Amino acid sequence: MIVFDLRCGAGHVFEAWFAGGAAYDDQRARGLVVCPLCGDTAVEKAAMAPAVPAKGNSRTPPPPAAVKAMIAKLAAEQAKALETSTWVGAAFPDRARAMHAGEEAHAVIHGQATFAEAKALADEGVPVAPLPLPVVPPEAKN
Helix, strand or coil, X not given: CEEEEEEECXXXXXXXXXXXXXXXXXXXXXXXXCCCCCCCCCEEECCCCCCCCCCCCCCCCCCHHHXXXXXXXXXXXXXXXXXXXXXXXXXXXXXXXXXXXXXXCCXXXXXXXXXXXXXXXXXXXXXXXXXXXXXXXXXXXX
């Protein structure tokens, strides 16, 4: 795990953890790295000061075993929740909107939406929530 200091187009600086530089590059290219303060997806690496080990240093990451255990528990809980949900892929925004408008029967679904699509749904009052871990189509291994 590596921590990056990131800066959005509005100038907000925040930290984010990634498995490595390639993971950051991949997630940023897919529009998954978003400023938590304003929602801007125009995010770049900010200049970082080196993390010097010191007593009480808040930037010291948790032990790798603890991180793996937390992620595994979260992944198991998410997988359990998705067992009763239907994958709709990129049709998610349209299907959620249709259910909200009463044009389609209500169902528990999950799929893909960009940050802008999810924000538009929330602004329209469509109840949606992000999943804590990335989800891939059922035919791909998660």
